[in-house]
Every structure is written in C-alpha cells, then in structure tokens.
Amino acid sequence: MSGDTLLDVDDLRVTFPTRTGLVQAVRGVSFSLGRERLGIVGESGSGKSQTGRAIMGLTPPQAEVSAKKLAFDGIDLLSISPRERRALRGNRIAMILQDPKYSLDPVMTIGRQIVETLRTHEKVSKAEARERALAMLQAVQIRDPARVFDLYPHEVSGGMGQRAMIAMMLVTGPELMIADEPTSALDVTVQLDVLKILDKLVAERGMGLIFISHDLRLVSSFCDRVVVMYAGKVVEQIKASELRDAQHPYTRGLLNCMPRIGFERHPLPVLDRKPEWAA
Amino acid sequence: MSAEIIQSRREWLLSDRPASRLQARLGRAYVAWRRFSANRLALVGMLIIIALLVVAAFADVLAPYSPTIGDLKNARLLPPGAAHWFGTDDLGRDIYSRIVYGARWTLYVVILVAVIAAPIGLLVGTVAGYASGWTDTILMRITDIFLAFPKLVLALAFVAALGPGIENAVLAIAITSWPPYARIARAETLTVRNSDYIKAVQLMGASPFRIVLRHIMPLCISSLIIRVTLDMAGIILTAAGLGFLGLGAQPPLPEWGAMIASGRRFILDQWWVAAAPGAAILIVSLGFNLLGDGLRDALDPRSGDQ
Amino acid sequence: MTAAITLEGLEVVFDRFRALKGVSLEVREGESYGLVGESGSGKSTLLRAITGLAPVASGKITVNGKTLGKTRDKAFYREVQMVFQDPYGSLHPRQTVDRLLQEPLAIHGIADGEKRIQRALDEVGLGIGFRFRYAHQLSGGQRQRVAIARALILEPSVLLLDEPTSALDASVQAEVLNLLEEVRRRRKLTFLMVSHDLAIVTHMCERLMVMQNGEAVETLTASQLIGHRVSEDYTRNLLRASEGFVRTA
Numbered sequence: 001m002s003g004d005t006l007l008d009v010d011d012l013r014v015t016f017p018t019r020t021g022l023v024q025a026v027r028g029v030s031f032s033l034g035r036e037r038l039g040i041v042g043e044s045g046s047g048k049s050q051t052g053r054a055i056m057g058l059t060p061p062q063a064e065v066s067a068k069k070l071a072f073d074g075i076d077l078l079s080i081s082p083r084e085r086r087a088l089r090g091n092r093i094a095m096i097l098q099d100p101k102y103s104l105d106p107v108m109t110i111g112r113q114i115v116e117t118l119r120t121h122e123k124v125s126k127a128e129a130r131e132r133a134l135a136m137l138q139a140v141q142i143r144d145p146a147r148v149f150d151l152y153p154h155e156v157s158g159g160m161g162q163r164a165m166i167a168m169m170l171v172t173g174p175e176l177m178i179a180d181e182p183t184s185a186l187d188v189t190v191q192l193d194v195l196k197i198l199d200k201l202v203a204e205r206g207m208g209l210i211f212i213s214h215d216l217r218l219v220s221s222f223c224d225r226v227v228v229m230y231a232g233k234v235v236e237q238i239k240a241s242e243l244r245d246a247q248h249p250y251t252r253g254l255l256n257c258m259p260r261i262g263f264e265r266h267p268l269p270v271l272d273r274k275p276e277w278a279a
Numbered sequence: 280m281s282a283e284i285i286q287s288r289r290e291w292l293l294s295d296r297p298a299s300r301l302q303a304r305l306g307r308a309y310v311a312w313r314r315f316s317a318n319r320l321a322l323v324g325m326l327i328i329i330a331l332l333v334v335a336a337f338a339d340v341l342a343p344y345s346p347t348i349g350d351l352k353n354a355r356l357l358p359p360g361a362a363h364w365f366g367t368d369d370l371g372r373d374i375y376s377r378i379v380y381g382a383r384w385t386l387y388v389v390i391l392v393a394v395i396a397a398p399i400g401l402l403v404g405t406v407a408g409y410a411s412g413w414t415d416t417i418l419m420r421i422t423d424i425f426l427a428f429p430k431l432v433l434a435l436a437f438v439a440a441l442g443p444g445i446e447n448a449v450l451a452i453a454i455t456s457w458p459p460y461a462r463i464a465r466a467e468t469l470t471v472r473n474s475d476y477i478k479a480v481q482l483m484g485a486s487p488f489r490i491v492l493r494h495i496m497p498l499c500i501s502s503l504i505i506r507v508t509l510d511m512a513g514i515i516l517t518a519a520g521l522g523f524l525g526l527g528a529q530p531p532l533p534e535w536g537a538m539i540a541s542g543r544r545f546i547l548d549q550w551w552v553a554a555a556p557g558a559a560i561l562i563v564s565l566g567f568n569l570l571g572d573g574l575r576d577a578l579d580p581r582s583g584d585q
Numbered sequence: 586m587t588a589a590i591t592l593e594g595l596e597v598v599f600d601r602f603r604a605l606k607g608v609s610l611e612v613r614e615g616e617s618y619g620l621v622g623e624s625g626s627g628k629s630t631l632l633r634a635i636t637g638l639a640p641v642a643s644g645k646i647t648v649n650g651k652t653l654g655k656t657r658d659k660a661f662y663r664e665v666q667m668v669f670q671d672p673y674g675s676l677h678p679r680q681t682v683d684r685l686l687q688e689p690l691a692i693h694g695i696a697d698g699e700k701r702i703q704r705a706l707d708e709v710g711l712g713i714g715f716r717f718r719y720a721h722q723l724s725g726g727q728r729q730r731v732a733i734a735r736a737l738i739l740e741p742s743v744l745l746l747d748e749p750t751s752a753l754d755a756s757v758q759a760e761v762l763n764l765l766e767e768v769r770r771r772r773k774l775t776f777l778m779v780s781h782d783l784a785i786v787t788h789m790c791e792r793l794m795v796m797q798n799g800e801a802v803e804t805l806t807a808s809q810l811i812g813h814r815v816s817e818d819y820t821r822n823l824l825r826a827s828e829g830f831v832r833t834a
Contacts, residue, residue: 019314043754044725158624187623188781188826195830214755221830257759259788261827262811267763268788271756295722296714303681303717475675479735482636482667483689484659497679 006176006208007033007055010069014050014059025050025063027232033176037202037209039219039240041254042229048212051229052178055210056095057085072176091121094169098181100161104153104168111137111149114168121172136167140197159190163197170201176208184213195222216243216254228254231278250277314577321573327566335382342376347531349373356549366551368542374555377533381556384534385563388449388518389511395453397507400460401499405491407461408468419465425458430513431520438526445518445534448527452517456510463506467499501578508571512564519560535560588647589614589743589775590635595644597627597634597799604630606799607644614742617769617776619790619807621783621823627799628779632745635777636667648743659693666736670748672728676720682706682731683716689739705734709764726757730764737768744769746778750785762789783827787811795820 014026026047031038042048054065057077070077072093077085097103105113114133118124124132130149137145140163153161162182169177182198183191199222202209213219220226220240228236228251236248246252253271293310297303315321334341344363349355349371359366365374407418425433430452437451471477472495480494519536521527523543528534530541535556542553590612597605605627612618620628633639635646637657646653649664669675676685686705690698706716709730720728729749736744749765750758766789769776780786786793787807795802795817803817815821 043756188783189623189822192826192830199830199832216755217829222832254755257756259759259762259784261784261787261824264788267766268759270759270763273756295718297681297717298713300681300683300717303719307719475669475671476677478638479667479669479675479732480677480688481638482662483692483739484657484662485688485692489692494677 004073005032005034006073007210008069008071009033009051009055010067012051012054012065012067012070014047014054014063014065016060016063024232026054029229029232029234031227031234031237033208033210035175035206035208036225037211037223039211039213039223039226040229041213041216041219041226043214043254045231046229047232048229049180052095052180052210052212056093056178057082057089058095087121090117090169090174091172092174093176093178094172094174095178095180096162096165096169096182099185100153100158100165101185104161104165106153109150109152110156110164110168114164114171117168118171132171133167136171137164139170139201140164140167141193142167157190158186159194162186162194166194166198166201170205173205174207176210177202178210178212180212181214182211183218184215216251217258233278235277248277249274311577315573318573318576320569321576324566324569324571324573327562328570331382331386331563331566334379335386338379338383342373342379344373344376346372346377346380346533356545356552358549359551365555366549368538368552369545374538374552377538378535378555378559381533381535381538381559384445384528384532385515385518385560388445388452388534389514391449392453392456392514393507393511395450396456397460397503399453400457400462401464401496401503403457404461404464404466405468405495405499408465409472409487409491409495415465418461422458422461425455426462428455430455431517434517434521435524435526438521443526443529445522445528445532448518448521451521452514456514459510460503460506463502464496464499467502468495471495471498505571505575505578508567508574511567511571515560515564515567587614587650588612589616589649590777591645591647592631592635593645593647595631595634595646596642597630597639598642599640604639604799605634608796608799608801610794610801610804612775612777614775615773616792617778617790619786619793620777620779620796621781621786621793622796622802623781623823625798626796628796629747630799631796632667632747632777632779635745636665637661662741663693663739664741665743665745666739666741667745667747668729668732668736668749671752672725672732673752675732676723676728678720681717681719682711682723685720685731686735686738689735693739695739701738705738708737708768709734724757725753726761729753729757729761733761733764733768737772740772741774743775743777746776748780749778751780751782758785765789783810783823795823 009032010030012026012029013024016023016025029047029051040048040051050059053059055070055077059065065078067078072088104110111130111133114136115126115129118129118132134145134149137148142148142160142163148156148160148164156164179198183194186194211219211223220243223240226238226240226243227234228248230250236246236251238246243255246255256269257271259268291302292306294302294306297306349367351371354363354367354371356369357363357367363373363375365378367373403418403422407415433455434451437454438447441447441450477490477494480490518527519539522534522536523540525540528537530537538556539553542556545552588611592608592610594607594609595605596603596607608627608631620631622628630639634641635648648661683702686702687698690701695701702716711727711730711734715723715727723731750761753761762785768774776790778786778789787810790807792804792806793810794804797819803815803820805815809815810824813824815824
C-alpha cells in the first residue's frame with residue numbers, strides 16, 4: 001500500500017471573501033496519502049472540491065489558503081513560487097474534472113491538447129509527443145487512437161471525452177492524480193468502463209489517487225481509504241473495507257439513506273443533521 | 280433616528296423569512312441598492328440626475344431671470360459676472376436662467392423617448408423571441424430596416440417629413456431608438472424561452488400572451504433599463520444635434536442644443552454663450568452613463584443575487 | 586383496472602432524428618411506473634410527448650380515457666402535471682414562492698388561493714417562513730419541494746416525474762423520495778417516473794420499462810428486476826452496473 005508519504009496535509013483552510021462576510025469552505029482538513037487510493041466523500045458544500053483544488057493550487061486568487069503543512073513529496077506547496085507550482089501541476093500532480101464538455105478545450109483537437117500538455121513539461125519533439133499521445137490514447141482503451149487524435153471534444157461521447165482527459169493528464173507520468181467527480185456526468189455503464197481504466201492505470205503506474213465524489217458507495221468500492229467531509233471538516237477517516245463499522249453518525253446516515261436494490265425500506269431513513277457536526 | 284431602529288429596519292429588510300409580498304420585494308430592492316451604492320461613481324451619476332430633476336422642478340425658484348425675455352439694450356453678450364453667472368446671449372437673455380429652464384426640456388425629451396421607445400422595443404422583441412418562426416423573421420427584418428440607417432440621419436428624415444419642432448424631434452428620436460431594445464429583449468427571450476420554469480407555466484395551460492407578459496417581460500426589464508439609461512446620453516445629444524440643425528426645438532425654447540446652435544456664431548469672442556449649454560449637456564450625459572453602468576453592476580441578472 | 590396512460594406505437598421525430606421509435610406502454614390507474622435508460626434512450630422525450638411539448642410523428646396517446654391530439658387543453662393540465670429534474674431551473678428567478686403557487690390558480694380561475702397555497706406548502710413540509718422567499722434563497726431540496734407543491738396545487742391525478750432527485754444530494758434525495766411516496770399514497774396518484782438510477786426506480790415503482798435508443802427494451806416488475814429475473818442482456822448490464830464497481834487491481 002503506502003511506502004513513502006506522497007502528500008501531507010495538515011490543518012488545511014480555505015476561506016472565501018463574499019459580500020456578506022468570510023465563508024470558510026475548508027476548515028482544518030488533515031490527512032496523508034501514500035501510493036494508495038484515498039476517497040474524499042461529501043455532499044455539496046462539504047468543501048471536498050476546494051480541498052482538491054487547494055492541493056493543485058487552483059483556488060481562485062481572491063480566496064485565502066493556509067495550512068500547518070501542505071507538502072507533496074517533501075516540497076512545501078505553500079511556500080514555493082507560482083512558477084515552481086506550475087512546473088508541478090500537470091507534470092507530477094494531475095487533476096481530472098467532472099465533465100469533459102467543460103474541461104477540454106473546445107477549439108483544439110484532442111490530440112493537440114495532449115501533445116501540448118506533454119510539450120509544456122518535457123522537451124520532446126512534435127513527432128515523439130504525437131507518438132506518446134497516441135500510446136496514451138491506446139492505454140485508455142480508445143480503439144482507433146489516430147482517428148480520435150484529430151477529433152474535437154464535441155465530436156466524441158462523454159465517456160470517450162473523459163478517457164481523453166485521463167490520457168491527457170497521465171501522459172506526463174504524474175505521481176499523484178486528483179480526480180474530482182470523474183464519472184458523475186457519465187452514464188452508469190460508461191462509468192464502470194472509465195473506472196476500470198483508471199483502476200488499471202493507477203495500479204500499473206503505482207500512482208497515488210485522490211478520488212473526490214459524493215457517492216460514498218462508489219468511493220468505498222474503488223479506494224483503499226475514505227475521508228468523509230461535512231461542512232468543511234473531516235468527520236471520519238476509515239478504511240474502505242471497514243465502512244460498515246463507521247462510527248460517525250453522518251457517515252452511517254449517508255450510507256443508510258440511499259435506496260438499494262433488493263433492500264426495501266419505506267420510508268427511507270433520513271439524515272438527522274446535528275449542528276455539532278459542523279462545529 | 281436611533282441606531283436601534285435603523286438596525287431593526289435593516290434586519291427586517293434582510294430577513295430570510297419574509298412575511299409578506301411587500302417585505303420580500305422591499306428586501307430585494309434593498310439588496311440591489313446596497314450593491315449599487317457600493318459603487319461611488321454610480322452614486323455620483325445618480326446625484327447628477329437627481330440634481331437635474333431638482334433643477335427642472337424648481338426652475339421658477341432657481342432662475343433669477345426670464346429664460347425668454349432679454350434686455351436687448353443693455354445686456355447683450357455680457358461675459359459671466361456677478362449679475363449674470365453664465366453671462367448673456369445675443370438677445371440679452373441670462374444664460375444661467377436659460378440653462379435652468381432648459382433642464383425641463385432635456386427631461387421632456389429623455390423621458391418621452393424612453394417611455395415611447397422602450398415599450399415598443401420590449402413588445403416587439405419578446406413577441407419575436409417567443410413566437411419564433413415567421414413572426415420572428417418578419418419582426419426582426421422590420422427591426423433590421425430601422426437599424427440599417429444611422430440614427431441621426433433617420434431622425435432628420437422624420438423631422439423633415441413631420442416638420443421642425445421639439446415634439447416631432449422627440450417622435451423622430453423615439454422611432455429610431457426602439458430597434459436596439461427589441462434586439463436586447465429578443466436575445467433575453469431566446470435565452471429563457473426553453474428553460475424549465477417557462478415549460479412549467481406552459482404546462483399549466485397559460486396562454487402565450489400571459490407567458491410573454493407576466494413571465495418573460497419581467498426578465499428583460501433589467502437589461503432594458505440599463506440600456507435605456509446608457510442611451511439617454513445619446514438621446515440628449517441627438518436632440519441637441521437636431522436643435523443645432525434648427526430642426527428640433529424652435530426659438531425661443533431654451534433647449535440646450537438650440538442654445539449651442541445660436542451660440543455658434545459667437546464662439547470665438549463670446550465663448551460662454553455656447554460653452555455653458557455644452558457643459559450642461561456634458562455633465563448630464565456623464566451622469567446618465569455613470570448611472571447606467573452602476574445599474575448594470577447592481578441589476579445584472581447574470582451576476583446572480585448573492 | 587382502468588388505464589391512466591396508454592401509448593401505442595409512439596413515434597417522435599425532431600427534424601430528422603427519431604427520438605422515439607414506436608414505443609407502446611400502459612400505466613394503470615394508481616400505479617407507479619418507471620422509465621429507465623441511459624442518455625439518448627428517449628425516456629424524457631416520452632414524458633414531453635405526453636405533455637404536448639414534443640412533436641409526435643405517429644402513434645396514439647390516451648390519458649384517462651381521452652385520446653390526445655396535437656395540442657392540450659386546460660382541462661388536461663388539471664389532470665396531468667410534471668415535476669422537472671433541475672431544481673435550479675424549474676422556478677422563475679424573479680418570483681416568490683407565493684407567486685409561483687398563485688400562477689396555476691390564477692390561470693385556471695380557482696378562488697380561495699390563500700387556503701390552497703397554505704395547504705400546498707404544509708403538504709410538502711415547508712413552513713410559513715418560506716412563502717415569500719425567492720428561488721435563490723432556497724436550497725436544492727427546498728426548491729424541489731416547491732416544484733412538487735406547484736405540481737400538486739391543481740390536484741392532478743397523474744404526475745410525470747423527470748429525474749426529480751438526480752440533481753440533489755444523497756441525503757436530500759431520500760427526503761424528497763419519501764415525500765413523493767407519501768403524497769402518492771395520500772392522493773392516490775398515478776406516477777410515471779423517469780430515472781437513470783435503477784435503485785430509485787425499484788424503490789419507487791411497481792413496474793418499469795427499460796429503454797435504449799428510443800426503443801423499449803423490456804418491461805418488467807420491480808420484483809423481477811430485484812430477483813435478477815430479466816430477459817434482455819442490456820437490462821442485465823444495467824443491473825450489474827448499478828451494483829457498483831468491483832476492483833480487479
């Protein structure tokens with residue numbers, strides 16, 4: 001599982017200034033990640049996406065990010081220059097987002113975007129970059145990589161677009177991948193295909209993976225460990241295999257409130273939010 | 280008013296559990312006002328326009344002399360001084376008094392044009408956008424025809440046909456002003472016509488007339504108000520232009536554009552005759568522009584109601 | 586039992602795209618019937634065709650015994666109402682909840698609006714403080730409750746539901762599903778519910794139809810689906826996908 005610590009997060013805080021005061025999106029989140037898969041689960045407003053973006057360094061400029069420690073492979077992410085941050089981003093730390101319709105550049109072909117990502121971080125010739133891009137498209141099980149290379153994002157289906165995005169993000173061989181709801185915009189049969197590909201690639205390359213999602217069950221079946229967030233804080237950190245024995249009432253409530261095939265409950269148990277969870 | 284009363288009124292307005300339609304509407308207006316007033320330039324613009332309204336309303340009190348009758352014998356073309364703050368024109372009339380009364384004519388033009396052109400544009404645009412098909416095509420081609428002509432040229436043509444005079448100038452300007460409003464209203468309508476909330480109302484059995492009037496038009500009003508306010512500077516200048524060409528306000532009306540026209544002859548030696556009304560037009564146009572920009576920042580539906 | 590909704594060979598064509606290719610189904614009165622499929626299956630188009638918002642090329646639609654033509658009259662909308670998917674788009678941004686609920690009453694000339702609005706809000710569990718809020722002052726779950734109140738205020742007998750909870754958080758989803766069940770039980774409504782989520786459909790519906798590419802793949806009961814007694818491969822695939830991910834690496 002985890003050998004060396006890839007990512008060390010201690011008391012991460014992200015605060016946004018709004019017209020009505022300061023909003024604390026992330027309030028003291030701490031966890032560490034080795035070469036393993038960590039799932040961050042939460043509902044909307046839990047701060048899970050902002051946590052991922054803070055690690056990537058993609059928090060909007062008006063927000064304030066602070067932490068006792070935010071280190072990737074020993075490098076202090078909060079004290080390095082923006083240029084050094086950019087050198088890490090897309091190169092050693094990669095991120096895939098939810099909807100390829102909105103996260104892929106609509107005016108560039110897929111192949112060109114992958115090539116551009118590669119050539120930004122490595123000094124390779126155009127021909128070599130093209131070869132590696134095609135190899136990557138093949139690795140994400142796109143059957144006709146040369147054809148897809150020349151297609152625009154709107155010309156491919158959601159599942160293929162997401163696979164192209166994975167290819168683009170993995171072409172530089174990152175050590176850490178942050179996936180923010182990578183399958184939520186996809187049909188359920190396509191979801192499984194994309195997850196299988198992600199599963200294989202992450203295992204092959206020995207990468208660390210942070211899987212951010214609202215789907216607790218999906219995350220627990222895909223990841224080794226799960227971090228549950230509520231109102232900007234971590235309420236539970238647990239091994240995925242031990243999810244059934246979760247301690248925190250929010251986690252238990254979240255597990256129970258979803259309808260499950262073959263397990264009829266009328267009415268469904270409803271989450272009874274206690275104010276002290278957000279304290 | 281004590282601090283507690285102000286605080287409780289504010290809480291009432293910002294309450295997230297309004298108890299009546301009125302409270303909800305006032306609350307919303309208050310939030311928009313807060314956003315607007317945070318912009319200092321917008322407040323300056325608003326003050327200028329308020330000043331314009333006050334001057335127009337109290338012209339009788341504020342003007343020391345008559346705007347139309349002048350002292351031809353003694354007071355021709357006097358420079359600005361103690362007795363005449365902006366000097367006098369070639370007919371011995373006090374320019375300051377003429378400017379004060381001219382404010383009324385400026386408001387007359389601007390309000391009438393807005394009141395005529397905006398509703399026409401709104402109606403044409405929303406109907407075209409909602410009905411689509413042939414109705415849309417025909418209405419938009421008519422709009423395009425009007426838009427194809429430069430505004431001043433078209434206004435000139437209308438005034439030439441209708442005869443000179445400030446009423447006809449207002450009509451001519453209104454006829455040339457409505458097309459952009461129709462375009463804006465149509466664009467907004469196209470954006471919203473396929474949204475679920477419009478579908479929901481269609482699924483209640485609402486007639487297209489009702490949907491356009493009560494559901495789509497309210498959504499266009501913000502954009503329209505902003506555009507009309509920003510256009511007012513142009514309307515004043517067009518009216519001034521027509522007045523300058525002798526086709527708008529006719530003498531002895533103290534309309535600012537006509538004043539510049541008649542002051543043109545003296546601009547080298549008696550610069551104040553044209554400069555004073557020119558400055559007035561400049562300040563009022565600036566005021567409308569600042570107000571319009573401020574309104575856009577405060578009311579823009581795209582920026583949300585956070 | 587009489588049929589609330591009957592579709593016979595329904596064809597819906599947008600320009601040249603065949604969204605529905607001869608679909609037939611029958612929903613009994615008081616039943617909760619599900620439509621399951623992935624994107625492009627035509628399930629939402631089917632609902633739209635019933636409400637008159639999609640161009641029907643051929644086929645017959647019968648609701649409560651009446652065959653429907655190209656347009657719908659006001660009486661139809663008092664029998665059939667719809668709840669939309671996106672809570673953030675189904676409420677008018679410039680209208681208070683009170684005004685939103687007034688509108689159907691005003692259109693149909695129904696008096697005693699005050700009492701009805703109060704009752705509608707109570708029924709969906711929204712207290713008196715919500716009546717004069719605007720849409721942007723409500724959470725996703727609250728908006729969906731308002732949408733349900735709006736659909737019910739005309740007292741329809743048939744409710745069409747287009748993925749009513751897919752845009753909501755899991756915990757809120759449970760509340761809204763419970764509300765829908767309760768409302769259906771109390772008013773004895775017929776539900777035609779569209780969803781991509783098999784778990785929700787088996788929870789809420791008695792019978793369901795699986796759709797793919799505008800065609801009906803299979804019709805079965807919820808208990809058949811739960812017991813894995815399915816006949817088509819596509820349905821089997823969907824079922825397997827719904828059961829979650831199994832790690833191999």
